[in-house]
Each structure stands twice: as structure tokens, then as C-alpha cells.
Amino acid sequence: MSEKPKSDVLDRRRFLGAAGLGAAGLAGAGAMLPSLSATAGPAPKPDPAITEIQDWNRYLGDGVDRRPYGVPSKFEKDVIRRDVSWLTASPESSVNFTPLHALDGIITPSGVCFERHHGGIAEIDPAQHRLMIHGLVDTPLVFTMDDIKRMPRINKIYFLECAANSGMEWRGAQLNGCQFTHGMIHNVMYTGVTLKTLLEQAGVKSNAKWLLLEGADSAGMDRSLPLEKALDDVMIAYAMNGEALRPENGYPLRAVIPGWQGNLWVKWLRRIEVGDMPWQTREETSKYTDLMPDGRARKYTFVMDAKSVITSPSPQAPLKFKGRNVLTGIAWSGRGTVKRVDVSMDGGRNWYEARIDGPVLNKSIVRFYVDFDWNGEELMLQSRAIDETGYVQPTKAELRKIRGVNSVYHNNGIQTWLVHPDGVTENVEIA
Secondary structure, three states, rough: OOEEOOOOOOOHHHHHHHHHOOOHHOOOOOOOOOOOOOOOOOOOOOHHHHHHHOHHOOOOOOOOEEEEOOOOOOOOOOOOOEOOOOOOOOOHOOOEEEOOHOOOOOOOOOHHOOOOOOOOOOOHHHHHOOOOOOOOEOOOOEEHHHHHOOOOEEEEEEEEOOOOOHHHHHOOOOOOOOOHHHEEEEEEEEEEEEEHHHHHHHHHHHOOEEEEEEEOOOOOOOEEEEEEHHOOEEEEEEEOEEEOHHHHHHHOOOOEEEEEOOHHOOOEEEEEEEEOOOOOHHHHHHHOEEEEOOOEEOOOOOOOEEEEEEEEEOOEEOOOEOOOOOOEEEEEOOOOEEEEEEHHHHHHHHEEOEEEEEEOOOOOEEEEEEEEEOOOOEEEEEEEEEEEOOEEEOOOHHOOOHOOOOOOOOOOOEEEEEEEEHHHHHHOOOO
């Protein structure tokens, strides 16, 4: 395996020349200008997308009141959350997946953030919602939503990843799409108050060490949270991406536990109990533990380690054209910022440093790119994230040496996409 310090970058002059669109061609371009996707030939045919008047040029569009909250273009109708029906017995206790292959930048639109529920979506009247803090505190308190919104607020961008993201891939390649292999993650801006602010009002007793967070959904989802983390960077959020939380994401109030597994981010939050030890709930004994090769189960593996995935090309976003192409993906780490992302085109034999573009924030997704030429040869695409602690995303083989194949959670192994000469891309593993 050799290391190369920097990716090949776009040679724009060569790109334009190959497409027959050099400076002279652009200067003389008109109705006969071929589209970039047109096949090179001696006599380009007129492009009707240019020469014909389209309906949107001819007729008036909808007025300003037709879409008062806004909806995506009808031509983006396939960019939706999707589930895998056989994963669970009930849609009320199931998961759907973010369409990562169709997104760009680092912010996930609220309408396609993945959902994971244990008892369906709770539809809560915010005027009737209360948050209780009790247990080892000086003064038990109950907050209304109005109480919380009058406190000093903060805005933070964090990723939220389900502990089971990529969990179906432990024994080998299973699901043919990065939406399904890696789509239990999203990255949004949260607005709310720090949990520290609330706890200070209640007054935490000196022997307090843990909190129990409980939701108001029909499952009463609950998890134990170390007090040290709660006082560090935990938020209680009521908005995301500038709008109120959506019901599927915890409206009107949820916990935000930066860098830690998603089941701790209790939605529809109604109760926080302060204690001196974890509660050993069903969700931290029977569920959300990591089964090791010797049969023992690890508990409280909260942090999501560094991970990345190439979102395009991928099975749902195959390569369409030879020549100039853009490879893109996302990377993240629950231990801080992503320092670097490497990409391989040949299954890990050679690595190139990808270009990270956009904000690089603590416990947030970063977006990476590699601009490359494709001549139609077979590709074995991989990416690996390196975070600020020096942690390097492992191969699946390296991960299995320690974890075996019986786990469900915390699979952050390197993903491989096989690109065939016709551009079709599939989920594979390299022995």
C-alpha cells in the first residue's frame, strides 16, 4: 500500500477541451451548443432543451400562497426516507433511513432526517408538555415549554447517529445502497438550552453521578446518562434547522448528546431523574449492548467512533459518464473534529487525501470531495476518516478481529463500493 499526499485535481483547461467547449467554443455558443452529456460527433444536433420553449417559459407559475411552508420540487420525489420492512416486526418500533446519496453539504434537511422510534411518533400539545427534574436535587422543578424558551439559548450543529447504523453489515455486504448501510445518521443545527442551565436551577446534590432521561412516547424510552457528560455539552433542544422540532424528531423537546449514540438522545423528553448510579434499564441491559466474541456483552459504549462513507458514486447514485466526475461523501467522529479523509479507488492499495469543503466542526459531519477522470475501468471505492485524536477508521477485518460478527452496534468499518465498467455500483466486501 502506498500513500500519496494529495488527490488529483480538476484540470479545467483539459476538461473543457475534451468536451469540445474551449474558450472559442463558448464564445460562439448559441442554440447549437451541445449539452455536456451529448455524445461527441461531427454534427451536433440541436438540443430541444435549448431550442424548444418549455411550459415553464410559457405559463404563469403558482402564486406565493400556494406553498406556505414549502415543499421540494416534484422532480425530487425520490429523495425520501425509506425503511427496510423486514428489519422489524412493527412500523411503530422501526427505523427509516436518510437518503444520503442524494444530499450534499453538511446540513440534513429536516424532512429527510432518519427516524427511529420504539413506540411510534408521539403527537404532543406543547401547551400541555412538561419537563420534570427530580431525585438528588435541592429543589424538584417542573418546566413548561414557555419556561424553557425564556432561558438563554444556544445553537449548535451536531451529527446524530443510531448505534445500529451499518449494523446489518457485520457478517458481510447486505444492503445495496448507502441510504440503507449508513443512513441512520443526520446532521442539523439544534436550538435550545444547556442541560447544565436546568440542573443548576434545581441544584444537584454532591452524591449525584447519573441522570435518567425519559420520553413521553408510548414506549417511555429511557436511558442513563453520566452527570459529567450532562454538565459538559448536552443540550435540551426545541428547534432544529431553524424550525420547531418535527414530531418524528421529538417535538416539542428532546435531548441532544453530542458524539454519543442516538438512543441516548431521548425524544419527547418529559422527565430527568438525578441519581448516584445507572438505572440498568431494558435499553441498557437487554438492548444497546455489544456482544463480544467470548459471549460477554459490553455496556455503556456511548461514543460513536470516526467513520465515513462515499455517498456518490454508490449503488443509488451510479456513475453515468466517462471523463470528469465528482466523488463525494461524509465523515464524522464522536471524539471531536475530523482531521482528514482518505479515498482509495483500488480497494485500499493506494490512498489519496480528499478535499474537505465547508465547516469542520466539533462532533459534526464534514463533506469531502475528489474530482477525478473515469475511463470506464472497474473501481473499488473506499474512504477512511482520521479524527483529531489520531484515531483511524478501521477496515471491517480489523474490527472483526476485536468484535467478532455477533454485534449489531458500533460498526464503523470501511465501506467498499464496486463500480462496474457500465457505471452500476454495488455493495461488496474485500476478503
